[in-house]
Amino acid sequence: MALVRITSSKLPEAQKLNSVLASYVRFLSADSNLRQVLEAKIPKEQERVKNFRKQHGNTKVGETTIDMMYGGMRGIKGLVCETSVLDADEGIRFRGLSIPECQKVLPKAPNGAEPLPEGLFWLLLTGEVPTQQQVQGLSAEWAERAALPQHVVTMLNNMPSTLHPMSQLACAVTALNHDSKFAKAYSDGVHKSKYWEYVYEDSMDLIAKLPVVAATIYCNTYRGGKGSKSIDPNLDWSANFVKMLGYDNPEFTELMRLYLTIHSDHEGGNVSAHTVHLVGSALSDPYLSFAAGMNGLAGPLHGLANQEVLVWLMKLAQQVGKTPTEQELKDFIWKTLKAGQVVPGYGHAVLRKTDPRYTCQREFALKHLPNDELFQLVSKVYKVVPPILTELGKVQNPWPNVDAHSGVLLQYYGMKEMNYYTVLFGVSRALGVLASLVWDRALGLPIERPKSLSTDALMKAVQK
Incomplete structure (x- = not known):
């Protein structure tokens, strides 16, 4: 496709318009845009799901306990999510790809080392790793x-x-x-x-x-x-x-x-x-x-948690210094736990190992800010907290999650x-x-309407 360039005595305006046109042409000349890929994929997936439900619609998957019902539906298998699955040991997989695999195969910006979110969105929607040209087209769109x-x-x-x-x-x-x-x-x-x-x-x-x-x-x-x-x-x-x-x-x-x-x-x-x-x-x-x-x-139990981690770290630094000894750190953590508080950024509802999202942020920090005092404090906490939580015996997952690291990185680059x-x-x-x-x-998923029961109804059901 030929690109018609615009000339004008108003050079800045002409350059800006040419830039917009160039982006649009890149988008149009891509092998296929995202919507076209979906239009081809969705009918096949609709048929696959239809046949699967026809064959196995009455098959039972998992069992529900009383504790699950009172415990925030924790562990109940009751939703369909096509885009990602969380494994207790491996962490998140986006359409089957782990975070390290996504970092390796997803397109990157020129001279960049990290994956472009546009590429992940394409992967989440289609299940396919996009080309560089497809990602550029999505950026332009x-x-x-x-x-x-x-x-x-x-x-x-x-x-x-x-x-x-x-x-x-x-x-x-x-x-x-x-x-x-x-x-x-x-x-x-x-x-x-x-x-x-x-x-x-x-x-x-x-x-x-x-x-x-x-x-x-x-x-x-x-x-x-x-x-x-x-x-x-x-x-x-x-x-x-x-x-x-x-x-x-x-x-x-x-x-x-x-x-x-x-x-x-x-x-x-x-x-x-x-x-x-x-x-x-x-x-x-x-x-x-x-x-x-x-x-x-x-909510503080969801997205606000990274802020709580940073507040806790700053409180730690104020009370025992930015470079505490291992014993000073242990004493502070035990003091936190004995006061009935949690160590924010540790533990997860599903994960039973260190969150891969924590790991990749740690790798970024080791590469770009290894000498930052707050990062070094996070590293010390990483060594001390899991053994203490394991000794406590009440925590299923003593390892750090994504929130344990992100705030420190943002602080380093000036977003305080x-x-x-x-x-x-x-x-x-x-x-x-x-x-x-x-x-x-x-896929035509219907309105969500799970059945709820009162405590009396549950007690009667158990007796029966």
Whole structure:
């Protein structure tokens, strides 16, 4: 395809327009775009699931105990999630690929070492590792879709800076529902076999706009409204996000690519993923579904945990110093536990070994900031805490999870606003939960409605 170049006496404007055209041509000339790949894949998967259910629909998988019902449905096998599966020993696998495998095979930015989140989104949706050209096309398409409606910009600019960034995010995403293609199509009576197409369009729009929303929140809350909200069509999704946040360190951009990739999905049972699936099962559009998931992510037992880890580390540093001896560290940890508190960043509902998301962040730190005092403190805690928790005998998993490390890395590169960290988590989590939502509608999954029982009814059932 030939590219017609524009000449003008207004050189900057001509250069900008040429840049946009070049990005669009790259997108059009890709082997196939993401929607075309899905259009070919979904009918085959629908037939495969239909035949599987026809043959094994009455087959029982697992058993439910009373403790599971009172214990937050922990361990109950009751959801379908196509995008990722969490193994107690291996950690997360995205469409069958571990985090180290994703780091190896997913496309990277020029001169970059970390995977591009665009590549992971393609993998989550299709089950296939994309080419470099396909990922570039997806970056260009998200850049084309990134502009915010004026009413959302006005709303964000009028929110008080004292409002928590996660509340601002949920409000803005909800307001984006004004332009939902799915909501309009449903109102117009679209056939249910087409639901996935409009959920896909909304999801692409939402993912494209999230960095602009999140950067606006950051600049308004912490920078007095100063900062660029413009998208560069020649940059990838993460690089544009970092630019709009006001950072220019290439290492921080690499960190953000890694961060946005590894926080994207964690199978379907965690609070944010399950909430998006649940609300979406009522045929709420992706904006409303995702906003609901973000309200769940804002909780201290979910996305807010990385902030709690950092607060605990700083308390540790204040009381025993940044370079404590091993015995001083042990004494502080035992003091924490005996006070009825937990060591934040350790333990996981499913994992029984060190979280691979922790490991890859540690490897990043060893490469880029090995001498940072806070990182070295995290490393010392890593050596001391698991044996103590094992000795305590009440913790099934004494190993660190993803939250034990991420805040330290963000602090190192100058992002010290801890209240904002969960927004970064939310931007990343969109990749996984929205990919799942597309497949929920493609497979025609119904409204979620599990049966609940009272304690009396359970007691009667046990007696019978």
